[in-house]
Amino acid sequence: MSAATSLDGSDTDIALDGGGGPGCAWTEAVCTAAPTHFLTLPVPGGESSTALLCRRHWLASLAYRIEVTMEVHPVAFDDLVLDYGEL
């Protein structure tokens, strides 16, 4: 199961498709805020992808990786998030 499995654990939610919308790339709820921060994440095959997020969801994305993903998978933070910061 990926870390992206619905954040509320159940029930219906509406999610943004992170692929190319103009708004914040947060996928667990609709966020129409303008992106101010970025996350560069590894994708299988050695490539990477960069997600643009508002500050609030950028923080939540970083925290989720530390508090959930890294607890589940034995992986270093720097292998999970290649780069992050303000735009």
Added chain:
Amino acid sequence: MTKMTEAEQQAGAERAVRFGIHRRELRVLLAAERAGPGLPPYGTRVTPDDVDFESALTAAADFSWFAAVRLPDGRTARFTVSADAPEDEVGCEIDGRVQECIQAHTHLSRGPSAPVEAWWDWLQRSFVALGQHDEPWAGDGIEAQLERVERNIVYADTQTSAARRFADTGELEVWLTGVYAPSGLLPRVRRLDADAYAQSYGRAFTAEARAGDGPSLMSLGVSRQRDESEPTTVWYASYLDTTADPAQWFPADARIWQAVRIFADGGTVEAFDNDRCFDSGELAPYVRDGVAPIDADAWLVVEIAGVPGAQVFPAADVMLVAASDRDAAEISLEVGSIDGVLPLFALHDGFLRRWGPIVDPDAVVPEADLDRLEARVMQQIAETRG
């Protein structure tokens, strides 16, 4: 007033002892929630301030209940003491009606008695009120769908359940059909006749048969990409052995073990990945037609029309995660052991309790709070690097 029998007196004395113990347990639990570290489910409308310890002192002279909770809907819950319940468990009545304690995620019932923290958790989860969204992109209507396309928003729905929460294969099929309905794809759930299967295939599970070419159902991964006309099959070195202990079906450290993921358009399967499934044709003679009960011994067979291969698993300890994503253009069923998956959900729940206001689209978060959180997250990142 009739005189109490000795047995009644004894039960009363036992309740009096438990009355005191459970009050203390609940006080400790509520104190932890008030002061931290105990965090309630984000958005719950049941708080420690809603608990009334006093009225039990005057009204429950027989020690039959030890605390009351004023619920947001105006009803009153009472935590009850029973000399018959296991020592560390209590009951719960709402307006006099005995309740069943339902676990998160599995939706399994613990029955009418459970530890007081399990009841408190259940009450708090039962009254979570988050914002009701009436944005133009929400809903099933054509206009909402067009609005979503325009804004690059998709509808997603994930449901979880223990397989054995359902009384029979029909109930499980209805549940899956509900999750997958927007996709137009039809799931079918049947029960394997495990005894008949074991009798004719049993010899396949001897070492000799595995070494040779005896008949056996091997675990398969069957997939087809959008640009392929024929599916690709891989074989796993594991067999369908219904004589083995169902608890051994999943490897000890496995979370989600088997899964089927399907991409569809208007009810037509475009691509799929059916991992750790079995050949439907080989299974066919051993699959019971019609609705069959789901009990501790049941082995279930789940197929989705248009996708080759069947997901087979023992019902006893299985968690199902059924999802529909990308406006139902993608559906999936993940199958794992309850014990393997629940710790994952617990981590997830803990995150939501801590980060609730940040991930709640309706909560206003002051910049100063974000400054503080950013400092904390940066420190956490630094700590991961030792």
